[in-house]
Amino acid sequence: MMYPNSLEKLIACFRTLPGVGEKTAERYALLIVEEDELEVMEFVKALQEVKEKLVHCPICGNLSEDGECEICRDTSRDKKTILVVQSVKDVVAMERTKEYHGLYHVLNGLISSSKGIMPEDLNISSLVERAKNAQEVILATNATVDGETTALYLSKLLAKECPNVTVTRIAHGLSSGVMIDYADELTLIHALTDRRKV
Amino acid sequence: MMYPNSLEKLIACFRTLPGVGEKTAERYALLIVEEDELEVMEFVKALQEVKEKLVHCPICGNLSEDGECEICRDTSRDKKTILVVQSVKDVVAMERTKEYHGLYHVLNGLISSSKGIMPEDLNISSLVERAKNAQEVILATNATVDGETTALYLSKLLAKECPNVTVTRIAHGLSSGVMIDYADELTLIHALTDRRKV
Structure with missing residues (x-):
């Protein structure tokens, strides 16, 4: 015996998500089983709406719910x-x-x-x-x-x-919070080459 | 600007899953955006079926699609x-x-x-x-x-x-494939105490 059929199907769906293996998919699916009916219906609605509403902005390729995206429309x-x-x-x-x-x-x-x-x-x-x-x-x-x-x-x-x-x-160099002795060589070369006057 | 509304909602849904943080939820949701409409509909159907069909077996508490579970029914x-x-x-x-x-x-x-x-x-x-x-x-x-x-x-x-x-x-002791010098003390104590004649 594995899991009941409907549960196996849900596990298979979760497995299609990036980086999700068998164990993680099981955990997700079992949480759905125990979750409130209403919350799962929210989930279903969210999935449907994303597929119905979202399009790529024809100008910039960003996501939008309605033709041109918010940023392209912002005068x-x-x-x-x-x-x-x-x-x-x-x-x-x-x-x-x-x-x-x-x-x-x-x-x-x-x-x-x-x-x-x-x-x-x-x-x-x-x-x-x-x-x-x-x-x-x-x-x-x-x-x-x-x-x-x-x-x-x-x-x-x-x-x-x-x-x-x-x-x-965009500039390359030391990321904020990084210590010099932990930075890789390429980063340090960039940080040196692109130094600027203070 | 954050993500469009419908996408934010889907991200919030994914965040309710165990161990899923903001970044992971974003990755999952953006995959759904790019995924085939049919595959997402499979996902929706799987979520709905799990909530409609699955019940706990009244005898043993296992999951079942139909009253008593497969194991309890197996004569x-x-x-x-x-x-x-x-x-x-x-x-x-x-x-x-x-x-x-x-x-x-x-x-x-x-x-x-x-x-x-x-x-x-x-x-x-x-x-x-x-x-x-x-x-x-x-x-x-x-x-x-x-x-x-x-x-x-x-x-x-x-x-x-x-x-x-x-x-x-159930027996406690060395898990299969574990090396003794890597095993924790409690495991070794169990392994010694519960030793058996070969």
Whole structure:
């Protein structure tokens, strides 16, 4: 005997989530069994609504419930600056800083030779179009191999297609709270090379 | 800007799962956004079916889709032996061994002073009734403080209420694959005390 059929099905569904193995999926499913009927119905509603309502913003690729996203529709934002990120999560992370007031462009992935993701799989062609009317494009992809590859590709592409736009890359260096003797060499090289006058 | 409303709601739902923090809930929810509509509908159906169909077996407390559970209904099983476990997960773990052919009794928790769980919160009274007709009750609660407390409580209760039944506790000792120099002291003490002739 394994679990009853309906429970096995729910465990299989939880297993499709990223990083969820058999044991974790079991724990999740058994919690659902013990949870209040109402709370589970909330869960069901939330899943349905996400699929019904959410779309990608046709301008920047961010998530939205209604065509253009909140940020693209916000008239108070600086329309001349575009910050390029890998995913919607990064938009939220940047917005939390409250330091940036321009627009975004969500690539929905990074160029990756190991995963076989090519530039044409990403939301890049519309970036080129948007960049033509911008003053600055800030490349804010991760400080990883794929992130750097994508930033390099975009900087070359934009230099060729939109020669009038300034393309910048977010700064690399010591993360806040990191001790120098624990930082890796690449980080220290960046921190030294990009030092600035105080 | 945070995420769109419907996405925030789904993140909140995922956060109710055990051990799921903000970041993990975000990852789960964003996967759902990108997932195939059909797969998400499978998920919705699985959640609904679990709530509609699953009940606790009135005899042993195991999960079942239809009154008495598969194990209690199985006429080929040894009805004179009852193995007492904390949760449905433990029933499945024991069944996987294919070594045990008796019945189960699921307590749905353990006595815990730290969590304020008392004997009357658990599925114990029906165990006493069942034990009166059994030959052996095997206490298979975890080898933790709460597990041992519960086993001790049950052994005393059963000795008093059902003096004719044999109450046993599963063996404690070295887990399979564990090296002696890595084993904790309590495990080694158990392994020594309960040694047997070869």
